[in-house]
Amino acid sequence: MSPTDTVTQLVVFYGPLVNPKSTSSLLLLPNSLLAVAANGEIDWIEHNVHPSSVQDVLARHGSLDTLLIALKHGEFIIPGFVDTHTHAPQVPNIGSGQQYELLDWLKEVTFPMEARFADADFAHRAYTKIVERIINSGTTTCCYYGTIHLEATKKLAEIVNSYGQRAFVGKCNMDHNSLHDYVEPSVSSSIDDTNALISHIRSLPSPRLVEPVLTPRFAMSCSGSLMTQLGAIASADPSLRIQTHISENQEEVRQTLELFPEATSYADVYDRHGLLGPRTILAHAIHLGDDEIALLKERDAGVSHCPTSNFNLRSGVCPVGKLTDHGIKVGLGTDVSGGFSPSILTAIQHASIASKIVAIQHPAEPSATTSFAGRQLPLATLLYLATLGGARVCGLEDRIGSFAPGKAFDALVVSVRGDTGNPGLWGVDLDEALNVKHVESKELEVWLERFLFTGDDRNIRRVYVQGQWIGGAERIR
Numbered sequence: 001m002s003p004t005d006t007v008t009q010l011v012v013f014y015g016p017l018v019n020p021k022s023t024s025s026l027l028l029l030p031n032s033l034l035a036v037a038a039n040g041e042i043d044w045i046e047h048n049v050h051p052s053s054v055q056d057v058l059a060r061h062g063s064l065d066t067l068l069i070a071l072k073h074g075e076f077i078i079p080g081f082v083d084t085h086t087h088a089p090q091v092p093n094i095g096s097g098q099q100y101e102l103l104d105w106l107k108e109v110t111f112p113m114e115a116r117f118a119d120a121d122f123a124h125r126a127y128t129k130i131v132e133r134i135i136n137s138g139t140t141t142c143c144y145y146g147t148i149h150l151e152a153t154k155k156l157a158e159i160v161n162s163y164g165q166r167a168f169v170g171k172c173n174m175d176h177n178s179l180h181d182y183v184e185p186s187v188s189s190s191i192d193d194t195n196a197l198i199s200h201i202r203s204l205p206s207p208r209l210v211e212p213v214l215t216p217r218f219a220m221s222c223s224g225s226l227m228t229q230l231g232a233i234a235s236a237d238p239s240l241r242i243q244t245h246i247s248e249n250q251e252e253v254r255q256t257l258e259l260f261p262e263a264t265s266y267a268d269v270y271d272r273h274g275l276l277g278p279r280t281i282l283a284h285a286i287h288l289g290d291d292e293i294a295l296l297k298e299r300d301a302g303v304s305h306c307p308t309s310n311f312n313l314r315s316g317v318c319p320v321g322k323l324t325d326h327g328i329k330v331g332l333g334t335d336v337s338g339g340f341s342p343s344i345l346t347a348i349q350h351a352s353i354a355s356k357i358v359a360i361q362h363p364a365e366p367s368a369t370t371s372f373a374g375r376q377l378p379l380a381t382l383l384y385l386a387t388l389g390g391a392r393v394c395g396l397e398d399r400i401g402s403f404a405p406g407k408a409f410d411a412l413v414v415s416v417r418g419d420t421g422n423p424g425l426w427g428v429d430l431d432e433a434l435n436v437k438h439v440e441s442k443e444l445e446v447w448l449e450r451f452l453f454t455g456d457d458r459n460i461r462r463v464y465v466q467g468q469w470i471g472g473a474e475r476i477r
């Protein structure tokens, strides 16, 4: 089977599964059978199947005529990563301009690069490589910011669709406060281009897993009238998500409140323009006041935690534990190129460090055993944020983020074996590797932790979206 082959029969995987369950728990399920139907949905799952019983279980399910994929020792399956916030046109800038804070970085580094996407051919060449890289990093669902350019953003959506990635793609709305050559000429052109992109994406060929998303860049780059019209589009179309930034940098917060003096807070700016609701994805949310946290909860808006970017642009440390304690939906974002890595693995590592910084500076009371605030995030929470938590932020928790019959098979086959080229897990012997060996859940937990903290693209062997094999190290030759 090759990555581009379309699955036309039941495919059954045999090996260890890791299944996120809640903000604080996951299931470690060695020796599982997971069947994927031709439509890419999970048909059935069985746990604790001894190698000698595999054929019996297949027969019981009437599934003897299947493609059986038995994982090697040191391999396991996890749900695909959900990147709830990234900027595709900033990937070419990764690693440059690290000396700046947000507002100078936008002016000196980011807007000049984004302006280059006025050239649709450049956009096509760049986006082809960028989407491939993001898929091979294990991101099966991605919330993409494009630029202000309609044609370039259409290309981004077309490329994502042709790769078979699940995604939300948005054209940035920015009608003031930018460089003179990187701003939209009027509210009406911004709205017309937004509507044109929505129609274009919805007419892309099937199977289509890409959806449009409204993308007011942030309050500082949008007039009130533009945001009001975007809010009206969102309320007329209940399937449209909204993505934007909030409260990332102290100076940004100050200038935002100066631009919108009638608002009581940054969150209130979006709320009074009809942009804060259950379909809103807010990147950063570092410096929110308690009134804003309460408002986000009331509106059921989600937060994309982007710790790599927050450290890199010296923006601050998002109090993820506190947001989670308040019942706010949280996922992870790479926020390239504020973040210097397109991999959610890096975001996981930095989310762990961010939570440790909070725990050092504002430790939880020993009696507050059920709260996340002031504690380092455990492994289960880190994986949850990267998968099911991100799915909730995108309103896709019924489709993806964990494994259950009826959900889509968006998954990664991960390997911690030495033959990945990444040092891997010593003790997983190459010679015994071809035989499926009984795996204990304790061993699986060690593999998972080592992968999350030391893994990279080399360990992500196969990337599946809706049952289709669309990327991973096994196909890069």
Ligand SMILES: O=c1[nH]c(=O)c2nc[nH]c2[nH]1
Pocket (backbone or CB within 6 Å): 087, 102, 106, 110, 217, 218, 245, 248, 309, 335, 338
């Ligand atoms: O991290 C960020 N990246 C951006 O491109 C951006 N634009 C506004 N605010 C932003 N924050």
Ligand SMILES: [Zn+2]
Pocket (backbone or CB within 6 Å): 085, 086, 087, 245, 283, 335, 338
């Ligand atoms: Zn961003």
